[in-house]
């Protein structure tokens with residue numbers, strides 16, 4: 001077999017959280033661009049082209065957008081002789097297109113940098129494994145000896161998670177842990193925290209790599225928020241900290257994380273998340289299944305509450321302090337675009353910090369229930385989208401054009417999925433998420 005020259009797989013993560021891209025020759029392994037049709041942002045999971053989707057110019061000649069990347073952001077890929085990169089999407093006038101999720105994250109980072117603070121992010125992904133049975137039906141992967149924190153072949157007989165681990169090591173992708181979750185066959189993957197844009201690039205590349213390696217083993221790895229009714233959901237927990245000009249962790253207030261001893265930065269971030277709780281859901285939990293996951297007593301970020309080392313609150317103040325001080329936001333799921341979700345987390349936190357919002361008291365109950373059901377996220381995607389649309393400070397901060405396209409596409413998704421039973425709903429999405 002001849003040794004092929006390197007190629008570049010240039011990709012972006014779209015409004016549906018699908019990675020789209022092209023294979024390109026080695027001559028593109030530098031600062032460069034490649035063009036895609038802008039109406040990609042009007043295509044739905046069922047491949048329906050919605051020509052009126054805002055910002056996509058379907059009715060203005062379906063023009064190009066340019067995906068631009070930096071040579072120094074090109075990474076080792078997981079396929080033979082293939083490098084990978086993600087980038088930002090530009091219109092013909094040289095400005096980012098309004099729907100570009102990575103540009104929305106860059107704006108959010110820049111807004112924090114004006115305060116001398118660099119956001120650091122660490123994302124945890126959960127996913128269920130499925131296989132196709134002899135009739136072609138999608139069924140859960142059989143892991144008869146699976147337990148919470150399971151490792152080894154009782155938790156993963158086909159050992160596809162080992163293949164994911166080994167490939168991540170080989171290509172230098174920073175993975176902190178893989179373990180089996182409480183329900184089977186569910187797994188958790190935690191990526192090493194880092195500067196926001198670089199980290200989310202890692203997340204979207206990892207998620208794609210993991211799904212492709214799993215599929216090589218005959219496993220469909222799904223990040224859908226609630227693929228198996230009655231079992232736990234799949235979250236995408238977003239951990240946040242900031243480094244200041246001296247590279248100190250700006251959330252730190254002593255050697256231990258203490259919810260009774262938060263500094264003004266931490267209080268501002270949490271207050272922003274509390275005030276924009278319902279609206280954030282429309283962006284960071286944007287799937288027709290998301291509201292089956294966001295329920296009371298599901299450890300998932302349903303209630304508008306916060307606390308210390310407590311998995312049953314939406315915002316958990318880590319018990320680790322000093323360099324490791326961080327806030328964990330537990331509402332998002334990985335059917336959101338991770339750039340958009342992280343931008344939303346950062347912008348809501350900034351609204352609270354800059355606006356000096358008052359912080360509500362921390363959760364005093366066990367978090368399994370509350371006397372006030374109005375304090376939860378919406379009951380459905382359609383209501384969550386209304387909550388999002390009603391919150392002008394948040395939608396303006398994240399990006400009015402991005403949110404307008406999102407509302408249109410997601411309202412179409414509500415209609416398209418309305419009559420599907422749980423298995424049909426899972427199968428509508430499963431090849432993409």
Ligand code: GLU
Pocket residue numbers: 126232233234235236293298299300301311330
């Ligand atoms: N699976 C839970 C969720 O949907 C989170 C469980 C945990 O890792 O604490 O977010």
Ligand code: MG
Pocket residue numbers: 126181188
């Ligand atoms: Mg977990």
